[in-house]
Amino acid sequence: LAKTTQPISMDSYEGQEVNITCSHNNIATNDYITWYQQFPSQGPRFIIQGYKTKVTNEVASLFIPADRKSSTLSLPRVSLSDTAVYYCLVGADTSGTYKYIFGTGTRLKVLA
Amino acid sequence: DAEITQSPRHKITETGRQVTLACHQTWNHNNMFWYRQDLGHGLRLIHYSYGVQDTNKGEVSDGYSVSRSNTEDLPLTLESAASSQTSVYFCASSYGLAGTDYNEQFFGPGTRLTVL
Numbered sequence: 001l002a003k004t005t006q007p008i009s010m011d012s013y014e015g016q017e018v019n020i021t022c023s024h025n026n027i028a029t030n031d032y033i034t035w036y037q038q039f040p041s042q043g044p045r046f047i048i049q050g051y052k053t054k055v056t057n058e059v060a061s062l063f064i065p066a067d068r069k070s071s072t073l074s075l076p077r078v079s080l081s082d083t084a085v086y087y088c089l090v091g092a093d094t095s096g097t098y099k100y101i102f103g104t105g106t107r108l109k110v111l112a
Numbered sequence: 113d114a115e116i117t118q119s120p121r122h123k124i125t126e127t128g129r130q131v132t133l134a135c136h137q138t139w140n141h142n143n144m145f146w147y148r149q150d151l152g153h154g155l156r157l158i159h160y161s162y163g164v165q166d167t168n169k170g171e172v173s174d175g176y177s178v179s180r181s182n183t184e185d186l187p188l189t190l191e192s193a194a195s196s197q198t199s200v201y202f203c204a205s206s207y208g209l210a211g212t213d214y215n216e217q218f219f220g221p222g223t224r225l226t227v228l
Binding site for chain 2: 032034036041042043044045046049087091092100101102103104105
């Protein structure tokens with residue numbers, strides 16, 4: 001199983017771009033990288049997923065270098081409502097075995 | 113709108129009792145998952161199912177069981193509740209498998225279980 005390492009917490013100010021980096025040195029060839037967001041007292045919510053290079057959607061961008069040993073979630077112009085825990089997951093279903101593992105995540109606090 | 117619901121939202125029980133947590137989804141997803149969340153541990157996978165009559169153990173399956181008799185429901189049973197099972201439980205479903213398109217998991221609101 002690919003282990004992920006993220007910063008435990010980060011602080012930012014409203015309007016700034018936030019980058020959260022996740023290390024996954026033993027990522028496997030078939031593994032995808034997925035990020036979820038979780039607000040207090042709620043279940044996690046899917047943000048973005050990628051395999052290589054860059055992926056962008058309406059809420060975030062995901063940058064993956066060529067060696068895929070790390071990835072960076074980029075949140076443009078954060079607001080107070082982006083205060084949440086962000087999880088990086090690495091894995092893929094192999095022979096019917098689920099291999100995504102949620103770590104402890106990065107607690108982002110956005111300040112006014 | 114399609115949704116995933118869990119019941120009860122809060123439950124207090126005693127050690128040794130059998131407890132069943134319900135999870136119901138109207139997405140018509142084949143894949144369903146149960147996680148527990150404890151402080152300092154993030155989310156840990158308990159059991160998962162890829163379809164009717166299919167169940168698989170996750171990383172923390174001891175003391176828990178699931179059954180899948182239809183597409184919509186995956187109830188989680190604690191055979192003999194222990195204080196160590198006090199936690200918040202989340203159910204999730206997805207259309208695709210991990211590492212494929214449409215593998216986004218949709219999570220329920222969670223059940224807070226306290227075992228005294």
